[in-house]
Amino acid sequence: QQQVKQSPQSLIVQKGGISIINCAYENTAFDYFPWYQQFPGKGPALLIAIRPDVSEKKEGRFTISFNKSAKQFSLHIMDSQPGDSATYFCAAKLSGGSNYKLTFGKGTLLTVNP
């Protein structure tokens, strides 16, 4: 049972364009929604995260939009650069305690052409 569904599987964007990656979840007990960025040969690293009490969070060129009623959240990369080419994973965490286990989406391979 996949609890976090991510789309698209791959995405090609021209330099300067907007990259949009979408995720949907089913479990309303999730209370933390991070996005991780992974470069080839490296481990994933936290990019940006949001909690369900806000609808949007922006850090530089990266923005998370969150729709609690639709149980969806998305990552927007403005002015996409070739250096943004990587695999992006959305994730979700159940509320409560010190258990930080994340459920990940299947990932999106982003290619930004120069």
Added chain:
Amino acid sequence: NAGVTQTPKFQVLKTGQSMTLQCAQDMNHEYMSWYRQDPGMGLRLIHYSVGAGITDQGEVPNGYNVSRSTTEDFPLRLLSAAPSQTSVYFCASSYSGELFFGEGSRLTVL
């Protein structure tokens, strides 16, 4: 400050062999976990630990054992390797929700 260190980075095993993937963190994080990454499957949780002496199963625990005798170390053991365990394995630790990942261990089982 090394963060999360995984060894080995690459390993080739024959079916039925056993091995241990090592993971060490120097951030004094209580939470540690192991994920496997397969093409098109994302990151799937194998086992996790919320502190020394406490471990629990994740989404795909079969064929793997873990133990947590110290805060720093969280080894992952394959008792009898199978080709289905060919994957890239990531160890991660956390204090406040953000997972810090190692650089991965690529395992091939022939």
